[in-house]
Amino acid sequence: MGRMNSTLKVGVSAISKNISPFNIYSCDYEICRALFPPLFKMSKEGHLLPNIIEQWEINDCDNEYLLVLRKDIYFHNGRKALARDIEFSLCRGMMKGARSTFSELLSDIEGYEEVSQTNRYVPNMCSGIEVFDDYRLKIKLKHLNLLFLKYFTRSALSIVPREEFLENDLWVWKDSPIGVGAYCYESLSEDSKVLTLKKNEDYFEERIDSFDKLQFVVYTDVSQVDLLSEAENQTENEFEILKSPISVTIALEYFVLHDEDKMWKELRCLINLAINKEDLLSSIPKSERSIYSPAHSFLPETILDMPDNEEELTNFNFQAAKENYLLKWGYIPQLSIIVYNNYSEHSHLREMQNKLYQLLSAKGFDVVKTELSSLNESLLDTQQHILVSSSSFNYNDPEDLSLFFSSDKEIYRANTETLIHIRGLLKDAKKEININKRNNMYRKVEELVIENSLVFPIALTYESYLFRKSKMDGKSFFDQFYQPAYEYIKPLTLETM
Template sequence: MKLNKLIFLIFLAVIFAGCSNDDKQSSDGAATNTNKDTLVIGLEAEPTSFDAHQLSDYNSSRAAMELYDQLVRFKDGSTEIEPSLAEKWNISDDGLEYVFTLRKDVKFHDGTDFNADAVKFSIERQIDENHPMHHTGQYAYADFTFGMVEEVEVLGEYEVKIVLNEPFAPFLSNLAMHSASIVSPEAVEKYQEDFTKNPVGTGPYKFVSWNPGVEVILEKNEEHFRDKPTISKLIFKPISEAQTRLAELESGNIDLIVNVPPDDLVRLEGSDKVQKIEDAGMHVWWTAFNTQKEPFNNVKVRQAFNYAVNKEAIVDSLLQGTGELANSPVPPNVWGHNPNVKNYPYDPEKAKELLVEAGYPDGFEVNYWIPESGSGMQQPQVMAAAIQADLAQVGVKLNIQTFEWGTYLDKVFVPIEEAEMDLHQMSWIGDNGDPDNFLYILLSGEQWPLKGFNDSYYNNDEVNQLLKEARVTSDKAERTKMYEKVQEIVMEEAPWLVLDYEKQIVLANPNLVDFKLHPTGVFRFSNAKIK
């Protein structure tokens, strides 16, 4: 009798325990996350690294950047600069010396002190091949961010001077980028190449664990000098299939998702089960041609492809308002954008004429690489199919080849002597609000992989010279003229098929409040709350 009573009491306890679970059922039967301490984010793909100095894709940055701080930061909602790990700074009249006074109240997540030595370490690790920790990573942004740095000098425990070898107009903005994050020297020395899986910064969140293919867990840093997050835990889940991400959001298992199919955005318009958060982004999407390889070393072939593709139909019918037709590599919300440059109109007859002039009257066959999903890649397979169909009409056969995101990046960003690709999809979200961050890093002949992200291996002497001059010119009006000219040349020579500027759109649980998107696309959760 006593045994039966004990079993009954255990049974009741299990029932009541289940009723008190954080993931409760709503009135319509859907699971709802009522845990105010945890936010679950559905990513498009597996992060590739958590070492801020090695980040090279949007997806990884969204998961990793709450772990780190930089000397200066972008203000919420803009790319204006404000103090961060540096309390103040002074720039010499000749623009060559930057002296930073650092905060004294900051510790890394491993308990070690932030100081001027850590700043020197974080820069020199990337740019000095003889640095004892240089071998611990590959730094795709190093040349772009710090290529003009001559010396980093420690003036005191909390004072550091950065000396440039020539004036560099965007330098302060560069110091707010992910590649300028300050990392723990002791952690890098401890973990070596595995620092990417054991990251230590000073940011508002601390790294807990990374179970590849399953989840990444971060927890709030109670001792952060600036931000005091309300949400205690962030869980990032890689879910490459868009419909699966959406189903997880609608069921309440995930609180925020990215890259929602346009058809579903239309369907969910006005729904009280999810909220749409939208903002303009510094984001351009294109197809890159290998300009150093036949047939795309012929400008007429590249121009023909641009005429052959009905870009407006893709933007209107497939993207359905989630992007706007692009006219240049620089988005309109970045200063220096040239509104007068014209993209190629849809003209398949003109495309055929150019192919004949280029020596391809019967067309040809090439391989078109695309990712299965990936950061900022919108609808890669659907868009590829539309481009494939348009080009078939002018006699070109595209063989679409699809790769997992990390594999895709490894295949695309290789030295020219290893490049196998004919053409591929890519997108870029601006890092610092400066046109240099689009035109130089993506189209300068000095930025071929692995030095930078010129994935078309484009090289034009006039463009190279204009971009170099613009970097050392302090007059913004003069810089604007140079960038406008570069956009004219680039669109004429067509190393890309430029398609659209994507809008930033995420869907979230209605209980998520005070979460705002940032122009750089990086997520900031410090001010967000769960009702």
């Protein structure tokens, strides 16, 4: 039987005209997955699988990687992708302009510091990357990092062609985004609200039944789309929630802007006393609350072996704690709830942001909202900024912890003794072969994080999607480990209805 309309409409909160690897934000992830495939895939068991890279070898010291590129990879402009393109893409990811969250993942490569100081690419500029021929290159690390190759299961670290960027700016496309992904650019509407991608006929994997086109839509109502990458408040029976195999944590993350942190640490503890997790989750309709359960930790489930016996902070007297704080410090700084514009307007996270504002205002705090489109924007250091975050703390591979406590321009900007200690533990954990010793390091990290109120876990949930049941086959959605691959999502045929 024939297929139905073979265009899948995906809801997004914004469309970035200069989306490219190493420069993406949460609103860009779905588009990035279609345009820029990762170097490796990952099985549901967490093992590396070939993708753009078809073979790889690791030396006995686990610090040198020989990568072999497939010979049938073509950019959307028709040019064959070569090993030199991988070198360029990695060097670009080290340079100014790369989002620090992703650039940090390359910091163990020998020669990283020299490249990070420039914005101009020349071949062989990084001492830790050696191109042997058109399809083979070697990456050398400064020291052991057992998790290094798994970083490249992310589309955010994919490859791009040098010639498609402006000569004097490696972060601005000459025309449209160019990758090697299953879909390529077709058009962007005049109001920049609809991005249309078409199937890449030269894609290196055969896709028998995938959608002919993807349309990414900045939507105002769920009726406009077939798929949403964030669970949101909605009433249409036409949609079904699809859970990823991997859990994530909803948490409050506190921006740390001061090296001298004692007053701010005590303020964060006071805020935690004021918050009832159930009240925060009450912003989500009961019909959709089933995908959430209380969280008492942010550690990955794979290394969390302690019972959920969190001491409820509400047992303490908030009012007494507030009075003690005022006696000690004389005033309570203004609180700033970050309204992160990369969360769609009706998403659960946006609803929780609004609820947090209401709850803290009701407790007598002076609270304002601060709108951000990027977490590295300038912030007033006289305020305590708070973000409701859907984090990857619980991804199967706990190296993701390092993304959140790295020395960057985003949330944990300061260099307190605690943050320096945490960063050191995470750096050592990446080198530790003994899994029990490594897990103990992560538990120490959690102890420090909770003790210093850097993260306040709210709920455990799943990376969830809403999909239109009459449009696509939900069973085909997660062919990979924790993220969808659009080349495998199948439209319904008339015979399957």
